Amino acid sequence: MLTQAARSARLLRAPLGWWRGRGAFVQDAVLAAALALLALVPTLSAIGPQLGDLPERRQDAAGVALALAQSLPLMFRRRRPGACLAVIGAAFAAHQALGCPQTFGGIGLYLALYAAGAHRARHRQGLAVAASAGYAVLAAVLHHRGSPQQVPDYLAFYAVLAVAWLAGAAVRRWRAEEAERRLLAAELAIGAERARLARELHDVVTHHVTAMVVQADAAQFLLGTAPDRAGESLTAISGTGRRALTELRSLLGVLEATSAAAPAGDAQGAGRGPALGKVSDLVGQARLSGQPVEWREEGAPRPRPVDVELAAYRVVQEALTNAMKYATGRPTAVEVRHGDERLEIEVTTEGPGRDAHLPKPRKPLPAGGRGLNGLRERVRMLDGELIAGARPDGGFSVRAVIPCRPGPADPGECP
Numbered sequence: 001m002l003t004q005a006a007r008s009a010r011l012l013r014a015p016l017g018w019w020r021g022r023g024a025f026v027q028d029a030v031l032a033a034a035l036a037l038l039a040l041v042p043t044l045s046a047i048g049p050q051l052g053d054l055p056e057r058r059q060d061a062a063g064v065a066l067a068l069a070q071s072l073p074l075m076f077r078r079r080r081p082g083a084c085l086a087v088i089g090a091a092f093a094a095h096q097a098l099g100c101p102q103t104f105g106g107i108g109l110y111l112a113l114y115a116a117g118a119h120r121a122r123h124r125q126g127l128a129v130a131a132s133a134g135y136a137v138l139a140a141v142l143h144h145r146g147s148p149q150q151v152p153d154y155l156a157f158y159a160v161l162a163v164a165w166l167a168g169a170a171v172r173r174w175r176a177e178e179a180e181r182r183l184l185a186a187e188l189a190i191g192a193e194r195a196r197l198a199r200e201l202h203d204v205v206t207h208h209v210t211a212m213v214v215q216a217d218a219a220q221f222l223l224g225t226a227p228d229r230a231g232e233s234l235t236a237i238s239g240t241g242r243r244a245l246t247e248l249r250s251l252l253g254v255l256e257a258t259s260a261a262a263p264a265g266d267a268q269g270a271g272r273g274p275a276l277g278k279v280s281d282l283v284g285q286a287r288l289s290g291q292p293v294e295w296r297e298e299g300a301p302r303p304r305p306v307d308v309e310l311a312a313y314r315v316v317q318e319a320l321t322n323a324m325k326y327a328t329g330r331p332t333a334v335e336v337r338h339g340d341e342r343l344e345i346e347v348t349t350e351g352p353g354r355d356a357h358l359p360k361p362r363k364p365l366p367a368g369g370r371g372l373n374g375l376r377e378r379v380r381m382l383d384g385e386l387i388a389g390a391r392p393d394g395g396f397s398v399r400a401v402i403p404c405r406p407g408p409a410d411p412g413e414c415p
Contacts, residue, residue, distance in 0.1 A: 028075045031111075035071035039105030040064070048106035049092075051157055052142040053149060054099035063100035066091050070108040077115035082127050088112040089131060093138045097145065110164045117168025118175075128165065135161070199374040203314045207282075207321040208244035212237050214289045214324050236288035243285065279316050283334055286320045292331050293320070299338030308404050311378050312336070312345050315386070318375055319347035319398040327351070327396065342384075343402045351394030375400070 022030075038044055057063070069091035077084045092109045113131075120127060139154045219233035283295045304312075316334055323332045330350045337344040372388050375398075379386040384402035391397050 024078050025075065028077050028079075032072050032074040035074060035105060035108055035111075036068050039067040039071050039103045041104065044104040045102050048102050048104045049109065049157075050096075050102045050106075051138075051149065051154075052096040052099070052145070052147040054096070054142065054145060054147055056101050057099050059101045062098070063095070063103075066095040066098075066100055067103040067105040070095065070103075070105040074108055074111055074115075077112060078119045081112075081116045081119040082123070085112040085116045085127070085131065089134055093134065093141075096138065097141050109161070113161055113164040114168040117165040118171045119168070124169075131165075132158075195377075199314075199378060202374060203317055204244065204247045207317045208240050208247070210321050210324050211240045211285055211289045212244075214291075214328060215240065218290055232288075236285075239288070240285060243281070279313060279334070279336065282313070282316050282320055286324060286332070289324055290329060291320070291324050292329070294331070294333045296333065296335045297338070298335070301338055304343065304404060307382060308343060308402050311375075311382055311384070311402060312343060312400070314378060315345045315375055315398065315400045316347060318372065319349075322372075322396070322398075323347070323349040330395070341403060343404055344400070345402075346397065346399045348391065348397040349395050372398075 039048075070088050073084045073087045088108050089112070092106060095106070116124075116127060116131075135158060139149075142149065215233050215237045219230050219237070222230040222233060280295065283293050286293045316336075320332065320334070323330070327349045332347065332349045335344075335346045335348075337346075372386075375388075376386045379400050379402060382402050384400060386398070386400045388398045389396070
């Protein structure tokens, strides 16, 4: 059963939601109307500001009109803050100079000053100077009409008015800084997303195109020496191209799903991409390209977060791509170790060089130089570590360690 506090919160949530859904002009109009009604309540008159302390005249139509003129213009406080302050300031000055009875409507002057400081976009200094000059004229008129107030009293009241203006200016600066922070965060997010997409495109295109080049060279070599085996290489090229198209479509699906027009559920499903369970496909593809690859797996596979699965897949993919580019035909070992708290991937290739029976590429394969750097960044974002370098006995190794602790709900699933 709901507690009394919960029921009260539910009762308040509906009107608050309705109020937030109204436009700024509607909200300001409601505020102005409420202040105008309160200005006509005699018991609240002592709360309003009083400056001149002149002998009060009896309440009449002029006094009521001036009281309403200090509240109703607030409906334009965000649309026309300068004009709102000018009208309310003039009404307040006339109200004080004529000795009209004090009303709660005088609070509108503070609200107009706050609105001018918070919402006035241009000529702010000029408006401040004009308002200060108008106040000085009002003080002179009140003194001429016999007001008992002295210079310190006028300065103190001016300081209160200045506080209202400065409060609005502070809110304006805070909003501008917050908007700038949001813009900077959006730019950083866009830059990070571009870098992520660049890494994905590099990993997908480089790996599959490298495999297709190696397979094409093998097919050309076999056409002259073993024509009956050339078809196998052509079939491998076709399969590699289809896999490349599948991954590219998946990547394009991520782009479409993360747009504003796509449902959130589609984005979640489209972003999964290759998973750790498909590392065996990479091994098979490398073997079709003529690369002798040994595949080992230690521990029981378990569900992993999508980012961990994709990072592991890309580590193996990049390492096999480099092996096919720079150590074609050399034995390569892929080992994945599943731990309770981390996932380890190690790909080792024996010394560089080519076997004599394998064809040489007609042109050297270009080196991109960004694959391992992108992998390091990807693994680092998961609080992992990637070490790549030459082995003491020759060859090259790539080793990645990605932490992944079991979650509290499912001991076999990472948080």
